[in-house]
Amino acid sequence: MKGEIFNLFECFISESFGDETFESILDSAQPELSTQEPFIGPGTYPDQDFFSIVKAAINHTGLPLEKAAFLFGKYCFPHLGRKIPGYLNQFSHPKDFLLTLDKVIHVEVRKVFKNAEPPEFSYEDPGPNELIMIYRSKRKLYAFAEGLIQGVAEHFQTSITIQRTIIDMEEGQCIFHLKFGTSNEEDGV
Numbered sequence: 001m002k003g004e005i006f007n008l009f010e011c012f013i014s015e016s017f018g019d020e021t022f023e024s025i026l027d028s029a030q031p032e033l034s035t036q037e038p039f040i041g042p043g044t045y046p047d048q049d050f051f052s053i054v055k056a057a058i059n060h061t062g063l064p065l066e067k068a069a070f071l072f073g074k075y076c077f078p079h080l081g082r083k084i085p086g087y088l089n090q091f092s093h094p095k096d097f098l099l100t101l102d103k104v105i106h107v108e109v110r111k112v113f114k115n116a117e118p119p120e121f122s123y124e125d126p127g128p129n130e131l132i133m134i135y136r137s138k139r140k141l142y143a144f145a146e147g148l149i150q151g152v153a154e155h156f157q158t159s160i161t162i163q164r165t166i167i168d169m170e171e172g173q174c175i176f177h178l179k180f181g182t183s184n185e186e187d188g189v
């Protein structure tokens with residue numbers, strides 16, 4: 001996992017619970033970490049180190065894992081969005097943006113961030129205000145992905161209802177069925 005993601009996790013915890021909480025989390029995770037030096041953005045570190053720090057964070061903050069992963073995803077989106085300057089401004093609807101995630105954004109990510117292993121996404125397009133995204137990654141970061149999609153919804157100020165179905169536990173495959181609202185829509189009418 002890229003150092004960028006470790007660094008964002010530190011900022012997320014420090015901003016939500018204070019720097020000292022993050023220091024205690026790191027101290028308690030230390031014996032399980034295979035990395036001894038500080039995590040830096042361009043570096044690439046074992047996924048297991050990331051999961052150990054997240055586990056320690058869960059113990060310290062009392063946040064349930066699902067909720068922590070979702071909130072962290074939501075926190076990450078604006079920060080990741082800024083990594084490709086000007087890109088987000090090209091889109092006025094979240095669906096158009098999300099359709100470029102696999103073949104443009106994460107392709108760019110592989111070029112810019114050495115050794116990056118972003119997840120794979122494939123798509124189905126069932127209708128104008130819907131999108132099916134099929135996520136695949138050995139990391140199985142489903143709730144994190146859902147939080148990122150929520151971050152996209154907030155960026156575009158368009159509600160997105162997300163239904164998540166895990167289809168392959170072994171391979172880490174999961175379907176996100178998204179339904180987009182519009183600002184003028186009155187639900188249920």
Ligand code: HEM
Pocket residue numbers: 001002003004005080081082083084101105106109113115116117118119137138139140141144145146148149152
């Ligand atoms: C412009 C926006 C985005 C940028 C620049 C970006 C960049 C990145 C980077 C650098 C990583 C780390 C890869 C690694 O450590 O090897 C990553 C991982 C990830 N990205 Fe994106 N991302 C963006 C938007 C999104 C969105 C909207 C989603 C929504 C589902 C998403 C889903 C994920 C997930 C779930 C991971 C974790 C890795 C995994 O599941 O295996 N990303 N992304």
